[in-house]
Amino acid sequence: MIKAYGATDGRLQLREAGLAPTESVIWIDLLSPSDDEEAAVELALGVDLPSRKEMREIEQSSRLYTADGAQFMTAMIPAHSDSDAPEMEPVTFVLVGARLVTIRYHDPKAFGLFVHRASKGHMPCATGEEVMLGLLEVMVDRLGDVLEHAGQSIESLSRRIFARDSGRNRRGPRWQIMLEDIGRKGGLISTIRDSLGTLDRLAVFFGQRLRNENHASHLPEDQLDRLHDLSSDIRSLADHAGFVAQKVNFLLDATLGMISIEQNTVMQIFSVVSVVFLPPTLVASVYGMNFASMPELSWPWGYPAALGLILTSALVPYLFFRRKGWL
Template structure:
């Protein structure tokens, strides 16, 4: 790095600290100090879009992955004319690391708090996109399981039941929840970006152009989330439909068995009664006639069911 570049980086860092104040949500002392020095009042905003004479309050909820756990983090931007205050889960906030790196590469973003907020929203949008990509990868890794579920048989040719697909269904439900939350995040990011665009003065046309691109990127990620949501819902519906068909087939088999054995059971019930006189018992061919009658009584409903096509 040249001495000029190092000087610019140092000046940018100094300006950044002056124009951007980070306040941890669990640090009342820092919140009080920020309120005294800037006049910011997050309590009045109450987690909603709120405008005062000095600040525009814009809340955003972003999904952040910590290892294998996905957590929802709330960030509130208080955008003023000369300073940006962020109420965030902690300081430093890992989701903003890429924004800080972007600001260092583009020092002119520190000229206004609007430029800093642009970089922060850009970083949050990328975090949200990575979460959606992760959910998409999860669905792709389940392709074989989903294919087996829709076909109805596993790799050994054994029929798949509800219990066999329980783990897959649970993971698909988790993916759907993640994508649904990401859709909400994109809506909040788009709203914050549009408010930011409205606050940019004509004296900063380049920043206005960057924010326009950001708005398009946020909308693009939202469309990606919508696509993934539709896909996971379709896969869920396919699996459930396949399992419902299988359950209906099982019920149909039991119904057919019941229909076939009901007439012979009725005949057996008659001859199981303890009547004093049963003429068939004295017939020479009584046993043969009764057996034949029972067999025919079983074949008649089976023939009727097959004729109706209910065995298909």
Template sequence: MPPRIPMPGQRPKRVEPPRRPTIPVPLERQIDFCRVFVDGKRQPGNVRMAHALEVVERYENAFVWLSLKEPTNEQMEKIAEIFDVEDLVVDDVVDAHQRPKIERNDEQLFMVVRSVSYRDDEEVADAREIISTGEVQMIVGERFAITIRHNAHLPDLTAKLEEEEDLAVLGPTAVAWAVSDYLVDNYLKVTDFLEDDVDELENEVFTPRHTINIDKIYSYKREVLEMRHAIDPLAPALRNGLTNNKDLLRKALRSYFRDVQDNATIVSDRLSGFDERLTSLLDASVAKVTMQQNADMRTISAVVGMAAVPTLIAGIYGMNFEEMPELKWSFGYPLALVVMLAAMALMFWWFRKNHWL
């Protein structure tokens, strides 16, 4: 059948390509682990997520820790049915573009902390890959803690909870502390690497006769700005969360969270300092390049000035006038060369004395 020709003024219908059927991914593939803690100690092995809460109900002081990686909307809806998570939280989890925050939904806390990873500029082709950010979300209930990571590396922190037995017995909020403490400690490590890089940039800028790479300075400034956007909201979020949710956070845990808040504030202050230093380096680099260009132009002007005197003398004696007595003098040519060289030598001495050459 020949294709239908649209009438004048009629827009042709857009033919969409057939959609490929999507294969549902089993929820088990997105689960890192599902473990039960009883009296602050991890029980051996993993438990099935669907029966995790049933296992926890057998004990007086127990909770389940479920760790996920980038669940889909359908997968998160299944989890929400089991753990009674609100739909708004499900949307935020799947969207995965949240600022650091702590929100309360009845007796549950929804917490978002951004992750930051660092790679040396010699290991990446694009300077925009030096700092990369991800997102870790936590849903904390009375008997469970769910951690969801998006583009973030999160090691198994169950050993850390076992080492802090006094905290693990306080319930699922200890999981939120362990994850937050790990991520913020990693911030401190990244700022140490950035400090070394900024110090190296300062040495390059203020080393005499060293080529200045302004693009590199700007790239680091952009990376620091990206890290600030990921980190700066965390300290106020922790402060407000600790103040408004004291009934869900034990006193011992609040002190540990305040330590995390203090470290987040330290990181924010250090990043602010890096940003100011990089801004100063940009200004100093532009000023240094401008001064170098002025020095180059002064050198070029001096060379042109030295060449102007011989050119002037040669131009005068190049005029074809008959009444020029010096043209018939046998020593006229050598004397003109001597005058040219003497003038150039005198100008060279004067320019060197005034640091033009």
């Protein structure tokens, strides 16, 4: 699908460009484009757009390069990041003169947010470079919101893990649920860190290319400042994401430690119970022997005495363990 946008009175507006973009178009957004749509844009702009397979290349030289007078920049952007299972796919930005072409095969929320804000006149969008800068700012803001929400969820998990509740509530499937939650949050944080890393390299490449190729006239000082602030925000978010990732690892270790402590407690109870029942078992075994010359066999009170001895031999170890705090 092709969406073409132009700018009127500082507002972004959708154009009816069809397969061949007109001169008034400054941004062409290709969402899961067909072969015909991709070929039409390539013919109109005179550039060779990367395929989906090429967009997924992990080498930096395959993600950030200049060809045919155009700049090609690819970053990994998550979609459905409100959930714990975001969809991570590449988004390619192609700057051809004053036009921007974006190629994507998923629908990150940042695109819709940017279109909504730019159509209200809240963001500069006179050129493709301004559109790209605005898109990057919204993407970074969106990642920051997701990271903040993930951090709050991890804090809630931390309180649940270290809560002083009853032993009965701490057992069973509760730990399994927490491990699953920690694993999902860890995967989400890892996704955000990967995305921030690619955006950081993209922002540096974007700024260097604009300056090295004498395109500074397209970016006034205020927008150069925005680009600098964008890079600073990306790095600060990356540092915060690293901190949150460390906390996730800590909670994972703590949860495994809690499980180990609980298992040790259960084994301790079994060990104590075994020791408590060992003396009564010994007494019962002695009086269970069938020897004719056992004097206790002829005692009228032999049976009650044996029961009392069994009870006493069980009670004494129990009281001893209670006094030591082992039960």
